Amino acid sequence: MSGVSSFSGVSGPSGPDCRICLLKNGDAPAVAALETVCFSDPWGEPEFASLEESRLDKGFAAWVGETLAGYAILRTVAGEGELLRIAVRPDVRGRGIARKLMEQVERAAREAGADSLFLEVRAGNKPALALYRASGFEENGRRKDYYRFPTEDAVLMERSLSPLEDGDGVSI
Numbered sequence: 001m002s003g004v005s006s007f008s009g010v011s012g013p014s015g016p017d018c019r020i021c022l023l024k025n026g027d028a029p030a031v032a033a034l035e036t037v038c039f040s041d042p043w044g045e046p047e048f049a050s051l052e053e054s055r056l057d058k059g060f061a062a063w064v065g066e067t068l069a070g071y072a073i074l075r076t077v078a079g080e081g082e083l084l085r086i087a088v089r090p091d092v093r094g095r096g097i098a099r100k101l102m103e104q105v106e107r108a109a110r111e112a113g114a115d116s117l118f119l120e121v122r123a124g125n126k127p128a129l130a131l132y133r134a135s136g137f138e139e140n141g142r143r144k145d146y147y148r149f150p151t152e153d154a155v156l157m158e159r160s161l162s163p164l165e166d167g168d169g170v171s172i
């Protein structure tokens with residue numbers, strides 16, 4: 001496992017390539033800073049500061065040059081994966097970075113033995129809903145007034161995962 005995966009086609013401020021790496025504990029300040037830009041109810045730095053030791057959670061970072069362009073956090077428990085967080089810097093959105101992060105999340109969930117992947121999303125978050133539908137998720141429930149700042153329903157989404165097969169390779 002190399003710990004890094006690159007793909008071309010992302011024109012960021014620091015160059016044409018975007019690298020997807022495992023999130024390191026030392027990335028926590030940059031992730032927490034991006035949280036405040038991307039969410040009205042941001043998580044704090046401690047939530048990201050011990051991912052390397054976690055047995056359940058795994059984090060992925062997307063780097064454009066030296067800039068943290070996005071990240072995603074997966075939790076896998078008892079054969080089920082949950083996407084806890086995904087976000088991309090506003091200035092590099094719409095360039096496929098979240099899609100690449102989702103691919104790594106899916107692969108890591110399959111490697112951890114998950115046969116399904118779940119998430120919750122604000123009912124009014126159209127870009128995220130579009131991303132998830134494009135990634136194969138389907139709505140399977142709602143939680144009324146689940147979110148605060150502002151109060152909003154949660155849409156519950158799920159997709160099934162096929163078992164890993166020879167030739168699928170390994171995640172980073």
Ligand SMILES: CC(C)(COP(=O)(O)OP(=O)(O)OC[C@H]1O[C@@H](n2cnc3c(N)ncnc32)[C@H](O)[C@@H]1OP(=O)(O)O)[C@@H](O)C(=O)NCCC(=O)NCCS
Nearest residue numbers: 086087088093094095096097098099121127128130131134
């Ligand atoms: C949701 C988010 C992560 C998408 O990141 P992104 O890097 O811009 O997404 P991508 O460029 O990889 O888009 C992948 C697909 O998602 C969908 N999508 C993404 N942004 C979209 C938008 N603004 N409008 C419509 N569809 C969108 C499209 O289907 C797109 O595929 P396409 O470009 O082939 O049409 C980003 O908007 C974000 O960080 N939002 C704030 C944080 C957030 O809401 N996170 C989700 C919490 S549940």
